[in-house]
Each structure stands twice: as structure tokens, then as C-alpha cells.
Amino acid sequence: MKEEIYEKIISLAKRRGFLYPSYEIYGGESGFYDYGPLGTLLKNNIENKWREFYVIGEGFFEISTPVITPYDVLKASGHVDEFIDEIVTCKKCGASFKKEDVAGKCPLCGSEEMVEGKLNLMFETRIGAKKQEMAFLRPETAQGIFVDFPFLYEFFRKKMPFGVVQIGKGFRNEVSPRQGIIRLREFSMAEAEIFFEPDEKSHERFEEIKKEKLTLLTMDDEEMVMEAGQAVEEGIVGSEAMAYYLVLTHRFLTSVGIDKGRIRFRQHKREELAHYARECWDAEIFSERFGWVECVGIADRSAHDLEAHMKATGVDMRAFKKYDEPRKVRRRITKPKMNLLGRDFRKKAVKIAEELKKVDVDGDMENVTVNIDGEEMKIGGEYFEIVEEEVVESGKKFIPHVIEPSHGIDRIFYFILEHNYRETEKEGERYVLLSLPPSMAPIKAGVFPLVSKDGLPEIARNIERILRKRGIMAFYDESGSIGRRYARMDEIGTPFCITVDYQSKEDNTVTIRFRDTTEQVRVKIEEVPEWIEKRL
RNA sequence: GCGGGUGUGGUGUAGUUUGGUAACACAAAGCCCUGCCACGGCUUAGCCCCGGGUUCAAAUCCCGGCACCCGCACCA
Structure with a gap:
């Protein structure tokens, strides 16, 4: 079974409307997949669960920025040269x-x-018919968040830390996309950018997670199972915040149906770190077919991106932190001697003086080199003096650091299918069921009349309608034997099947059958919607 | 990107060696039957990856393309 699991899942996915190879009638296009009717429902469920974690649970806000990204943005971020x-x-x-x-x-x-x-590796495109400005399809959604930082900082009323998320498509023109849905050229990612004060990467909810155990594979190829808190203490994980998001990622993955025994966190070695990262842990998921595969990257991007965009645009990307008490700071500064500067440098004297004031004083300086209109000038010590002064600082400015959990939705999608694929024998026949968490199932309830006569279909259709009104995805089916209908629902992971029988006509009850056990309970029709809602 | 393999109804396969009416199972649709787990009856629809070549005749042989799989390389 091991070798064929991928084939079985892709076959099931295609047959039952989860995934189709894109553009298949034109021969197909490597690196692209379509989500079919059920696949789209499942993918939406994954993304909405992710929103539950990050938007509702963490209090972050979601934004949506363009896929098409001007050249300058990705030049500044380093992607043009490094990617x-x-x-x-x-x-x-x-x-x-x-x-x-x-x-x-x-x-x-x-x-x-x-x-x-x-x-x-980026897809190139052009903006506009005449101007033909060079642009790319974004290789990650993150840059859209970084370039909005000044707005977002304002939105969060200048309080740190805060988080902004985005779910959307990213594009990488892979040289050879293999492995179907595992390596796509166009893929969905869910990214969170959390902005911190540098060196303040503690986390206010660290207490909640520090006892949770994680499987860690460190830079030195040591594998260990360890509590998050201990990992931070021992310096294996660089910060409380990093550890917090490792745990959060673990919780998210298990809640969407990834087997918790098949998740580990692998630390990037120094040489494999992306150009923007200082520390990075991948959540890897084990696949019978592909081995350990990276599905979530949790990177400490430090100040890299904001710094780069600040440098490229001149826009101030710094945040300001007010001290509890204004601090009196003694510092040494250069004090230009204007009379001498004026005498010797004439018109340039003012500019030189401005530059001199910016210089950090470091010991006794005999001279200082300043850059005036592109010209390097050495200014001798006789033109300034070093004085000590006391100033009052009410706070400090800094470029925030960023921690980024970045989820590959398509990979997670596939591994949910792989981890929940169950195959058994039923009377000599292969019997397949998808044991999806109810909250992930594309269809929550099958609704069947036991036989399609004697008024049972009418009752069943009415139940279907009521469920849909309550926002529960239900599916009515009266074709074939009852067993066949159960089997169809099992194969697409529907957790509950509601069957209307003759007793329903007498006492307004129906049976509800559980996918994983085939057990049945009898429930009053009026209580069915609530019964199901409770279990989603 | 390199080397090897594969491509037949929705799915899984047979047929390719030796060129000659394309088959089977499951799934699907309709009608009947049916008092709970794909296993009743009748009916229906649907396939040779694409393009070119050889030939009286190509699913079958040859060339090219595309897709998928395996290995190598690459990638986070």
C-alpha cells in the first residue's frame, strides 16, 4: 500500500471532485492543479480554521494585497537578486x-x-500597455504586508507587538515541478507577520504553551522531544515568540486532521537559511509517499524586510516606543566650529555641520569623514569639538523585527487526505473512507430516505433544507441501496448520515450514523441541526 | 534539466510482442425493486494523450510534443 498511496489518493481526489490536473483537455500543465467542488470546500475549511487560529485566536488582522508586484519592491526585498x-x-x-x-x-x-x-524563479510580467513597467507575480504574500507597514502601524495605534495575516496565491516558476500537488508553480499560502520590538521576543501567552511537547530536529541533526519552555531555556529555540508559534502551528495542524505523531520541527542549517531569515524552523509532515515534507516555515526575519524597504524608499519604517519615564541620557556629540568651517568651506559649511552632528562619537576622533553631495571629505579635528551633553529622551525608535509562520495550504491539504485515508475490506471488496475531522469535511451530513417511497423522500428533503438553512452543508441522496449511499459518503469523509425510516413518520425521529464506527443513534428531527452543530 | 518507464470509458486494468470490428470490473444516469451498510433486475451513455509519418489498414510500428511515474540534479 505504501507505494500506491499517492496514486490512490490522487485517483480518489479526481474521481470524487477534490482535485483535477489543470488544463487537462489541453494536455495538462505541470505544476498546476484545480480544486474541484469538494476540494474547494475542504480547502476553504482549512483556510477558515487557520483564520480561527490567527485572526480570532491571536487577534491578528487579515489584509489582502495584489499578486502583481512592481520590480522595485522585490528588488528591495532581495528577491530579484537572491531568488x-x-x-x-x-x-x-x-x-x-x-x-x-x-x-x-x-x-x-x-x-x-x-x-x-x-x-x-519569479514569473515576470509587465504593468500597463505603454509604460511597460517590469513586475513579478509575488513569490510570497509577505511583501504586501511589509510595504503596508506604516498604515498598519497606525491602524494598531502604534502598539507592539501586533500581527497581520494574509491568505492568497504565491507563484514560483519551478524548474521542474514534480510530485503533483506537493510542488506547485501557483500555490496558496497563509502567512502571518508578527511585528516585535527587537530583542523583546518574549510572548505574553508563553505560559499557556510552555508545557507542550514538540519533536525538534536541530541544526546539528539532533532529534529530541522536548517541552517548548525547556527548548527556549536551553537556547535550542531562539525566543519565546518562536516557541509559541511552533506550538500554535502544531495545534493548527492537528486540528485540521494531521496526525500528531507525524509532525516534527526541523531547524534550518545556516547555509540553507533564506536570504531574509535569521532563524527558521520548518514544520515537516511525514508522508508515506514523500517522506518528511516542509509544510510550514516559521522564520525570524529580523528587521530585514522593513529595513530594506526603508532604505529603498526613504520612508520611515521605524516604530517608536515611549519609555515609562523619560530618561536623561548623557552623550557625547560633535559640536561643529562654524566660524572655522565657514572660513574654509564657504557654502558647504552648513551641510558639513549637519553631517558632523550625525556622527556617532567614538573615542577621541582626530578627524571625521563626511559625504557631501557624493564627495568624501575628511574634516580635521580642529573644525569641531567633542562635548558631553545631557538630553531627555522620552522613548526610542526602532525597526521592528518580524516572526513569520508561513503555511503551504496545498501541501497541508494533501497530507490531510493521506493521513485520513482508511482502507478496509468489506466482503472481499476494498472499502475506502476518509476519516476527516468533522469540521474539515466538505459535506457534513448525508440525508437519505431509507426507501424512496411512502413519503420518506419528502421528509428527508425537508431535513436537508433545514440543515442548509442553518448553514450546514448537507447532501440529499436517494439513489441505490442504503449501503451504497453510506459508502459514497464515507469515501468523501462525510461524518454523519441521517436516515429517514418508517419510524420517522410515527415519532419524528431519524437515525444518525457515524462514519468511523457505523454506529447509529436515534434523534428527534427538530434536534438534528443542533446535534450536528455541536459536533463540528 | 538529464536518463529510464508509462499514457486505453469517470476509476482500475486487458489488448500492443505478431498492425485488421477495442474488452472486463467497479463507478455513473434512468426505470423497477428495496425495512439500514457499495453484492437484485432491466436499460443507457462513455475510451485508445496530442500532432505528424509508414501502411490498403495503426491503440499496436516510427518521429516529435505534452503529461505522469522512477532515478539523478535542483529547490524551501
Whole structure:
């Protein structure tokens, strides 16, 4: 079964409307998948559960920003330069290869005229018909949040820490997308960016989670099961905040139906850290088919992104923290001697003086180099004096640090199917059921008349209607034998089946059957919606 | 991107060696039957990945493309 589990799930997913290969009637396109009717319901359930955790549970706010991202934004963030593969192209025949695969000669035509180039993993596009501004489809949703930081900081009334989330599509033009839905060129991600004061990465709800045990695989390839609190104490996990989001991620994954015995957190080694990350833990999920696969990346991005955007635009991305008490600070500053500067530098004197004031005083300085209109100038010590002064500071400015849990929705989607796929024998036949958590199931209740006559269908249809009115996804079915209808619902993970029988006509009750045990209970029709709501 | 393999109803397969009316099971739709777990009866619809070539004739042979699978490489 191990080898075929993927095939079985993809086959089930296609047959029952969870997933379709995109553009299949045109031969298909590698790296793209469609979510079918049931798949879309399940995916929405995952995303809504994620919102329950991050928006409701954590008090973060969700925003929505464009997929198309101007060149300058991703240049500043480092993606234009860092998000690349090195390639070489043959001048003679035009073929391209990865640089490390080629030893000077073109493998196809033998030509030695090879041009080095870079293949960026981002999809390029253009904005506007005339101007043709260069742009990309975003490789992550995060940048949309970072560039809105000044608005968001204002929105949160300048209180730190705060979190902003986004669920949306990201795009990476993978060189060779294999593994179906595990490696897509267009994929859904749910990202949270939590802004902290630097070095204040404690977490106010750390107490709630510090006893929770996590499986950790550290940078040094040591695997251990450890309480979150201890991991922070021992310096294995860098901050309380990081540990908090590891636990939160673990809770989220198990609540959507990932088997808790098949989750571990693997720390990135230094050389594999993305260009923006200082510490990163991946939540990996074990797959019979693919082994351990990264599904959530939890990265400490430090001040990287805000700093980069501040540098590129000049917009102040700093936050301000007021001290409890204003502090008197003694500091040493340079005090320009204007009379000498004016005498010797004339018109430039004012600018030089401004630059001099910005210089950090470090010991006794004999001279200071300043940059005036692009010109480096060495200003001798005779032009300024160093004085000690006392100033009152009411607070400090800083560029916030960011911790980012980033969830790959499509991978989680697949692993939910894999972890909940159950196969048994029923009278010699293969019998399949999806043991999804009820809250994830695309359809919550099947509603059947035991036989399609004697007024039973009418009663059943009415129950279906009532459930739908209450916002419960229900599905009416009267075709085939009752066993067949149960089987159809089991295969798509429907947790409850409601059957109207002859007794229903007498006492207004129905049976409710449980997917995983096939046990039945009898419930009054009027109580059915509430009965189901309680169990979702 | 390289090497190997595969591509037949919705799904899973047979047929390809040796070119000649494409088969089976399950699933699906309709009607009947039916007092609770896919297993009754009748009926229906639906398939040779795409393009080119060889041939009287191609699912079958050849070439190209695409997709999927395995390995290598790559990627977070």
C-alpha cells in the first residue's frame, strides 16, 4: 500500500471532485492543479480554521494585497537578486542549462560559446500597455504586508507587538515541478507577520504553551522531544515568540486532521537559511509517499524586510516606543566650529555641520569623514569639538523585527487526505473512507430516505433544507441501496448520515450514523441541526 | 534539466510482442425493486494523450510534443 498511496489518493481526489490536473483537455500543465467542488470546500475549511487560529485566536488582522508586484519592491526585498538559479545559455544553439551541470562545452552542440545568466524563479510580467513597467507575480504574500507597514502601524495605534495575516496565491516558476500537488508553480499560502520590538521576543501567552511537547530536529541533526519552555531555556529555540508559534502551528495542524505523531520541527542549517531569515524552523509532515515534507516555515526575519524597504524608499519604517519615564541620557556629540568651517568651506559649511552632528562619537576622533553631495571629505579635528551633553529622551525608535509562520495550504491539504485515508475490506471488496475531522469535511451530513417511497423522500428533503438553512452543508441522496449511499459518503469523509425510516413518520425521529464506527443513534428531527452543530 | 518507464470509458486494468470490428470490473444516469451498510433486475451513455509519418489498414510500428511515474540534479 505504501507505494500506491499517492496514486490512490490522487485517483480518489479526481474521481470524487477534490482535485483535477489543470488544463487537462489541453494536455495538462505541470505544476498546476484545480480544486474541484469538494476540494474547494475542504480547502476553504482549512483556510477558515487557520483564520480561527490567527485572526480570532491571536487577534491578528487579515489584509489582502495584489499578486502583481512592481520590480522595485522585490528588488528591495532581495528577491530579484537572491531568488535565482544560475544558468548558462549556448550562443550557437540557444539551449539553456544549469551552470553546475555544464563543463565549459554545450552538451548539445559542443560549442564553447556559452553565456552565463540567471534564471529567476519569479514569473515576470509587465504593468500597463505603454509604460511597460517590469513586475513579478509575488513569490510570497509577505511583501504586501511589509510595504503596508506604516498604515498598519497606525491602524494598531502604534502598539507592539501586533500581527497581520494574509491568505492568497504565491507563484514560483519551478524548474521542474514534480510530485503533483506537493510542488506547485501557483500555490496558496497563509502567512502571518508578527511585528516585535527587537530583542523583546518574549510572548505574553508563553505560559499557556510552555508545557507542550514538540519533536525538534536541530541544526546539528539532533532529534529530541522536548517541552517548548525547556527548548527556549536551553537556547535550542531562539525566543519565546518562536516557541509559541511552533506550538500554535502544531495545534493548527492537528486540528485540521494531521496526525500528531507525524509532525516534527526541523531547524534550518545556516547555509540553507533564506536570504531574509535569521532563524527558521520548518514544520515537516511525514508522508508515506514523500517522506518528511516542509509544510510550514516559521522564520525570524529580523528587521530585514522593513529595513530594506526603508532604505529603498526613504520612508520611515521605524516604530517608536515611549519609555515609562523619560530618561536623561548623557552623550557625547560633535559640536561643529562654524566660524572655522565657514572660513574654509564657504557654502558647504552648513551641510558639513549637519553631517558632523550625525556622527556617532567614538573615542577621541582626530578627524571625521563626511559625504557631501557624493564627495568624501575628511574634516580635521580642529573644525569641531567633542562635548558631553545631557538630553531627555522620552522613548526610542526602532525597526521592528518580524516572526513569520508561513503555511503551504496545498501541501497541508494533501497530507490531510493521506493521513485520513482508511482502507478496509468489506466482503472481499476494498472499502475506502476518509476519516476527516468533522469540521474539515466538505459535506457534513448525508440525508437519505431509507426507501424512496411512502413519503420518506419528502421528509428527508425537508431535513436537508433545514440543515442548509442553518448553514450546514448537507447532501440529499436517494439513489441505490442504503449501503451504497453510506459508502459514497464515507469515501468523501462525510461524518454523519441521517436516515429517514418508517419510524420517522410515527415519532419524528431519524437515525444518525457515524462514519468511523457505523454506529447509529436515534434523534428527534427538530434536534438534528443542533446535534450536528455541536459536533463540528 | 538529464536518463529510464508509462499514457486505453469517470476509476482500475486487458489488448500492443505478431498492425485488421477495442474488452472486463467497479463507478455513473434512468426505470423497477428495496425495512439500514457499495453484492437484485432491466436499460443507457462513455475510451485508445496530442500532432505528424509508414501502411490498403495503426491503440499496436516510427518521429516529435505534452503529461505522469522512477532515478539523478535542483529547490524551501
